Amino acid sequence: MLLLDLLTDDEYIWKFYVLARSEEDCELHDFLNSLSVKDKEAWSGLLAIMETMAAAPEGPRLMDSLSHEMGSAKYKIYRFEKGRLRIAWFYGEGNKVVICSHGYYKKSQKTPEKEIKKAEKNVEAYLRAVEGKGERNGKN
Numbered sequence: 450m451l452l453l454d455l456l457t458d459d460e461y462i463w464k465f466y467v468l469a470r471s472e473e474d475c476e477l478h479d480f481l482n483s484l485s486v487k488d489k490e491a492w493s494g495l496l497a498i499m500e501t502m503a504a505a506p507e508g509p510r511l512m513d514s515l516s517h518e519m520g521s522a523k524y525k526i527y528r529f530e531k532g533r534l535r536i537a538w539f540y541g542e543g544n545k546v547v548i549c550s551h552g553y554y555k556k557s558q559k560t561p562e563k564e565i566k567k568a569e570k571n572v573e574a575y576l577r578a579v580e581g582k583g584e585r586n587g588k589n
Contacts, residue, residue, distance in 0.1 A: 450578035452541075453478075455549060461503035463545040468571050477536070480552035488534055488554075495531035508545060509538075519560045519568060526550070526568045528560065535560075537568040542579045 453475060456465035469475035484492060495515075502509045509516050509527070519526045519537060529536040537550040550571040553564050 450574050452548065456500060456503040461500075462506055463503045463508040463547055465499060465503055465547045465549060466541065467549045468551075468575060476551045477549055484534075488532070491532040491534045495529055495534060495536065498531070499529060503547075509547060519565050521565050521569055523569050524572045526565070526572060530555070535564075537564065537571070539568070539572055539575075541575070548575055 451469045451471060452466035453469050453472070455467050456463075467475060467477045469478070481489075481492060498515055499509075509529075515531070516527055516529050519528050524539060526537060526539045529538060533555040534552065535555055536552050539548055539550065540546065541548040550568045551564075553561075
């Protein structure tokens with residue numbers, strides 16, 4: 450399990466990473482590469498909001514119109530949202546770290562159980578990797 454940089458420049462107080470199985474196997478990158486033109490515009494807007502959150506001392510704001518809990522009974526897992534686009538995320542180990550798990554489309558009012566389960570599995574994989582070895586960029 451790897452963490453790929455998303456928003457990690459020195460200008461950011463919070464560091465945002467993307468969870469990946471390898472450099473070439475990243476569920477979120479695959480999802481983002483498959484977006485339509487309209488959804489890519491939503492992603493650009495969401496990324497700009499995430500940049501603002503990464504630069505703010507308080508980091509991601511929960512329970513506003515852009516970030517909500519996903520409903521996992523096992524872990525604190527959240528989602529960023531813009532239009533029908535959703536990005537699952539959770540807090541990482543260490544100081545001011547956000548791990549983006551995967552992306553999906555909103556299809557109903559309630560978060561689909563399969564998306565919650567997928568995020569839970571990603572949290573578990575992340576925790577195993579952190580317990581075992583180093584946690585960032587190429588360290589698995």
